[in-house]
Amino acid sequence: MATPLSATAFVDVLRAERLVVVGEPGWRDRNRNAVGPWGPVHGVMLHHTVTRGTASTVRVVRDGYAGLPGPLCHGMIAKDGQVHLVGYGRANHAGLGDPSVLRAVIAETALPGDREASVDGNRAFYGFECENLGDGVDPWPDVQLQAIEAVSAALCRAHGWGAGSVIGHLEWQPGKVDPRGFAMPWMRSRIAGLLGSGEPGPLPDPVAPMVSLSRLLAAAGSNPSMPGTPVTYDGVLVVESALVDEGLLAKKLMDGHYGSSTFPAMSAWQERCGFRGRKRGQAADGYPGWSSLTALGAKHHFTVIN
Structure with a gap:
């Protein structure tokens, strides 16, 4: 004290x-x-x-x-x-x-x-x-x-x-x-x-972040129609950062919520990957899928896990 x-x-x-x-x-x-x-x-x-x-x-x-x-x-x-x-x-x-x-x-x-x-x-x-x-x-x-x-x-x-x-x-x-x-x-x-009370360790090697597809799906399904209610998950920030770098999401909209801004950005990325349709249940509906998310991770250096 x-x-x-x-x-x-x-x-x-x-x-x-x-x-x-x-x-x-x-x-x-x-x-x-x-x-x-x-x-x-x-x-x-x-x-x-x-x-x-x-x-x-x-x-x-x-x-x-x-x-x-x-x-x-x-x-x-x-x-x-x-x-x-x-x-x-x-x-x-x-x-x-x-x-x-x-x-x-x-x-x-x-x-x-x-x-x-x-x-x-x-x-x-x-x-x-x-x-x-x-x-x-x-x-x-x-x-x-x-x-x-x-x-x-x-x-x-x-x-x-x-x-x-x-x-x-x-x-x-x-x-x-x-x-x-x-x-x-x-x-x-x-x-x-x-401080002279121990030996400093070496600088850490960079580690690729890991994004859980199951947790990302849970975040995306947590009532995205109501602003402020989606689940916060740090893996969402990793995905949002990649979408920002792709020019599909405004940086100011990065907030760790898979909500109304993330869906159209992910949908646009899915269309780049060759999927079509933006209605719920179609391949480019903005819900993260294994193929499109893995492609995004390969380009922006994060790993997708089940």
Whole structure:
């Protein structure tokens, strides 16, 4: 448990790690302190943004979006390794999480599964969003990974924490998948190496994401006619990303739901694969099928499983 650093000390400890830190205008006073306390802090939480492009990503994490006002983190770690500070104080990044996870972070013991969401994490963690689509395909440049390690180590060093005080959003709140594309135990081993308490592991080899056809069909069949009700499934993001790259789906419509936007995009892809007809039950009806989905996976480097 620790009192949050002052804004000046915060930026100083980051720069002491030889990070390139960009203070976005007004970052020191942009927060959500009016709706709840900031601190005591217990650790650092990492996220991915599901965005592409540094300037647009900074705008999103600074300003937020409908239903979730900014700031959405304290700093955004860009693909080039620069750290953009967008707010300081309480930020809308962590949400409610598992109290047993918080106890483990405080004790720096093995993390239990995150099974409930009942403890406020926005007051308790420094939050860093990392520029990445989070689809398992978008790469994590070495310079960005090294910046993530250095940011985490800087704050751990400042508070006397070990690498066990750094967690991913997916370890805190049920249903979250971020950060996706590297393993948090591996990241903690890298941070431990910077802190001098362990040997850092090598950079991970890229792993092709796997998409379950049965889960994708379940997501597609979960009442797509009603906006906001389809099942969220991270495999949908992989498929949506491929459809975006094919020019069949607008990037802004990527949301992890197999819904009203995904169906026509998949139908168009199925027609490219030689299938015809867009009515329910026809070969190009937008419901994912083995042949068209496998063809999409072969082109965009994901694996389809039953």
